Amino acid sequence: MNNILIIGAGRSATALINYTLNKAKENNWFVTVADADPALAERKVNNHPNGRATWLDALKDNDRRELIGRADVVVSLLPAHLHFEVAQDCVKLKKHLITASYVSQEMQKLGDKVRNHELIFMGELGLDPGIDHMSAMQRIEAIKAKGGKITAFRSYAGGVVAPESDDNPWHYKFTWNPRNVVRAGTGTAQFFENGKFKYVPYHRLFREHWMVNIQDMGEWEAYANRDSMLYREVYGLNGIPNIVRGTLRHKGFCDAWAALIKIGLTDSSFPIFDSAKLSYHEL
Structure with a gap:
């Protein structure tokens, strides 16, 4: 039996946990879900015969290594x-590893080992990045x-709300770590447009959005997603004059988020003391 260890049982883990447990019997898998909140992990495993939940503080080296071992x-x-x-x-x-996050320079340095x-x-290997890479390569190789x-590459992705669940003025719901959504307001982006290098600093990121028409879904706002330049070589598109990876949001999202950046609500570099006593206007 192959033992799969999933570390983290938060919002982003739900679909993966369900998938691996549903496929566990036919593939002879046993799935362990580890989280700092053991009750959350237990709810996700839901007494499945091929799974178990356990507590793990990922910062405790010995506990982490024991589970990984x-x-x-x-x-x-x-x-x-x-x-x-x-x-x-x-x-x-000597264990195999899968993540859904962007590959950092630290992780790349482990390549030889x-x-x-x-x-x-x-x-x-998530949605973005992940599924977008797979669909991109499928199209590129087919062409x-x-x-x-190929003279232009434009890829758009976004965790958008299903119409039947779209019940708030923001037209957005958190399906991943809310802190990471806020941190998106502190990032920069770069891409190529008509052969020219474009760099967008964080304070302009959401102001410099554009509209994209999606078949059968109408118009959506799009803004540049991180560093598109990295993927020219990865996708085999060296020298291409146009390449951009973008994020999709409902109309109005980008202007509203640009306002939050302008007034400093995405800046976590300093604390606001006694904020519970302040009005939204005072904040």
Whole structure:
């Protein structure tokens, strides 16, 4: 039996936990879900015969390594800054690793050790990044197979609310760590447009959005998503004059978020003391 360890049982983990448990019997898997909130992990496992929930403080090295040591495959759905600790353990204990987060420079530096141990480390396997990469390569390879030439690459993704659940003025709901949504207001973006390098600082990111028409879904706002330049080589599109990866949101989202950035609500570099006593206007 193959043992799968999923570290983290938060919002982003629900679909994966359900999938692995549903497929566990036919694939001879046993799934362990570890989280700092054991009650949350237990609810996600839901007494499945091929699964168990357990407590884990990912910052406690010995506890983390003990769990990883029992696994064949580790899936880290921890906050991105904690992946490296898990990755180092997986290299040392010779365990395969999967994450949904962007591959950091720290993680890239482990590449030689991973290959030397004949391990599989796979990152960027979520929605964005993840499914967008797979659909992109599917299209790119299909076009090249027909002898086509690609002069522009534009990819859009977004965790949008289903129409039947769209019941708030923001037209948005948190399906992942809310802190990461806020931190998106502190990031920059860069891409190529008509052969020119474009850099967007964080305070302009949501102001410089544009409209995209999606078949059968109408118009959506889009804003540039991080560093599109990295993927020219990855996608085999070196020299292409237009490449941008974008995030989709409902109309009005970007202007509202730009206002939050302008008044400093996405800046976590300083604390606001006694904020509970202040009105929204005073904040």
